[in-house]
Amino acid sequence: MTWLAVPTYRGVLPMTFAFRAQIAENWPMSLDLKEIIAGRLGENYQLHERHLNRTLVAAQRVIGFDKVYARAEGAYLYDMDNQPYLDFLSGYSVFNIGRNHPLVKQAIRDVLDLDLPNMVQMDCSLLSGLLAEALTKRTPPHLDAVFFCSSGTEAMEGALKFARAATGRKRAISLASAFHGLSLGSLSLMGCESFTEGFGPLMEGFDARVPLDDTEELDRQLRSRDVAAFVIETVQGKGCQTSKTDFFVRAQELCRKYGTLLISDEVQTGLGRTGKMFGFQHWNLEPDIITLAKTLSGGYVPCGAIVTRRDIYQKTFSRMDRCVVHSTTFGRNNLAMACGLAALEVIDQENLVDNTAKMGALLMEKIDVLRAKHSFIKEVRGKGLMIGIEFHEPRELKLKMAWKLLHKIDKVLFTQMIVTQMLSKHRILTQVAGHAMDVMKILPPLIIGEREIDMFVNALDDVLTECRKFHGPMWELGNNFVKAALGSRRTAEPRPVSA
Numbered sequence: 001m002t003w004l005a006v007p008t009y010r011g012v013l014p015m016t017f018a019f020r021a022q023i024a025e026n027w028p029m030s031l032d033l034k035e036i037i038a039g040r041l042g043e044n045y046q047l048h049e050r051h052l053n054r055t056l057v058a059a060q061r062v063i064g065f066d067k068v069y070a071r072a073e074g075a076y077l078y079d080m081d082n083q084p085y086l087d088f089l090s091g092y093s094v095f096n097i098g099r100n101h102p103l104v105k106q107a108i109r110d111v112l113d114l115d116l117p118n119m120v121q122m123d124c125s126l127l128s129g130l131l132a133e134a135l136t137k138r139t140p141p142h143l144d145a146v147f148f149c150s151s152g153t154e155a156m157e158g159a160l161k162f163a164r165a166a167t168g169r170k171r172a173i174s175l176a177s178a179f180h181g182l183s184l185g186s187l188s189l190m191g192c193e194s195f196t197e198g199f200g201p202l203m204e205g206f207d208a209r210v211p212l213d214d215t216e217e218l219d220r221q222l223r224s225r226d227v228a229a230f231v232i233e234t235v236q237g238k239g240c241q242t243s244k245t246d247f248f249v250r251a252q253e254l255c256r257k258y259g260t261l262l263i264s265d266e267v268q269t270g271l272g273r274t275g276k277m278f279g280f281q282h283w284n285l286e287p288d289i290i291t292l293a294k295t296l297s298g299g300y301v302p303c304g305a306i307v308t309r310r311d312i313y314q315k316t317f318s319r320m321d322r323c324v325v326h327s328t329t330f331g332r333n334n335l336a337m338a339c340g341l342a343a344l345e346v347i348d349q350e351n352l353v354d355n356t357a358k359m360g361a362l363l364m365e366k367i368d369v370l371r372a373k374h375s376f377i378k379e380v381r382g383k384g385l386m387i388g389i390e391f392h393e394p395r396e397l398k399l400k401m402a403w404k405l406l407h408k409i410d411k412v413l414f415t416q417m418i419v420t421q422m423l424s425k426h427r428i429l430t431q432v433a434g435h436a437m438d439v440m441k442i443l444p445p446l447i448i449g450e451r452e453i454d455m456f457v458n459a460l461d462d463v464l465t466e467c468r469k470f471h472g473p474m475w476e477l478g479n480n481f482v483k484a485a486l487g488s489r490r491t492a493e494p495r496p497v498s499a
């Protein structure tokens, strides 16, 4: 082998490639990731404590979430002893098609095998064109122009810029309890103070929060005709609230009347999660802009997108000297684009939108049946497989006392107790739906069947039955949370809550 060139089936490789090929073939120096993982799995939390977010580690330890997962497939995670855990969180809705899907894996292998030119930047890559085509086949016809990025918050930032450029207005408003991401623009739309504390000042003109279903307040905000965009989640990530009225339809009418663009943030609700391809379709809305991310590329590679009307898009890229006025280096990278094509294919071929509608209805029905038995359950809500279970003070006197004690310390502690027990006793991963609320949130992958539904419902039934035994192990756990919460207030250590 020469150091200058290596003959291959395509001709002669240049020197740098030859050098790499020689390393791969001959050099003892290599990175054996399989061996590293086999040797060091289990050090996860120590490593994070030392080098990453040690506050998160402390919180995970308090709530018993400090598991070491060794592998994952479909709807299940497996620990180092190969014990399965039912994943009803899906990486916050990233793994809608299940974890490690073979079609997405194959797409990644194909991209690597093809040695494609990636992110040349001053070209137009095929794969991004194909993914934009595939996406716009699934959106309503008016949403036909796509911008790719790498995350949900980045999609929101871009959408806000597009709205400002298209309207010439600077304000943007959102719903109470909104969550649209944590970079400064999207954070400025936040409806939950614990995320904004300490990060101000936020974007000027982004400070109005309209209560869900309050059409009058929305009218009052839009009337001044200085609002570029009204941003909605049709099912809210924090608390799983959704409108039971025609509010979204009225909101769209008001937006049109006052020249405000309607942005539907589909980062979590999009691509099947709610039992329709997009959340806005439950109300037959025609939003001006939608944002996507999370499950868009099937879980391996970050990918986000803004899909909007061509006329809105062109207001940003309005002249040749402004052709890259909004851009991001990794936005159209081949791996993300190929994974996106594969993920959309899986959603269609496995009928995941229909499955979500059916399984979501069944799951909500079965949880609702538990309401008669467990007075802790107030309401089951959501759409498709984006479900919130709200708890409230129980009827039984002795349980009322325990409930009140926990709530005096922190409103999430009761729900955290349920979520922790679901994981430690039944190996089912769920989450608390937000700060200061009694809501448990479940986001199963869209591939689940009746088996997983029964596993979840039986486990919840068992955990709530245990809650009825005052002084039993559940309330001991609650007591531990109270101690941890009080201790953390003294030392400013993390509290036992989840985001």
Ligand SMILES: Cc1ncc(COP(=O)(O)O)c(C=O)c1O
Residues within 6 Å of the ligand: 092, 151, 152, 153, 154, 156, 179, 180, 181, 182, 233, 237, 265, 266, 267, 268, 269, 293, 294
């Ligand atoms: C509705 C919604 N929008 C935006 C975001 C931000 O997405 P990312 O975490 O990819 O920045 C999220 C994340 O949870 C979300 O749920």
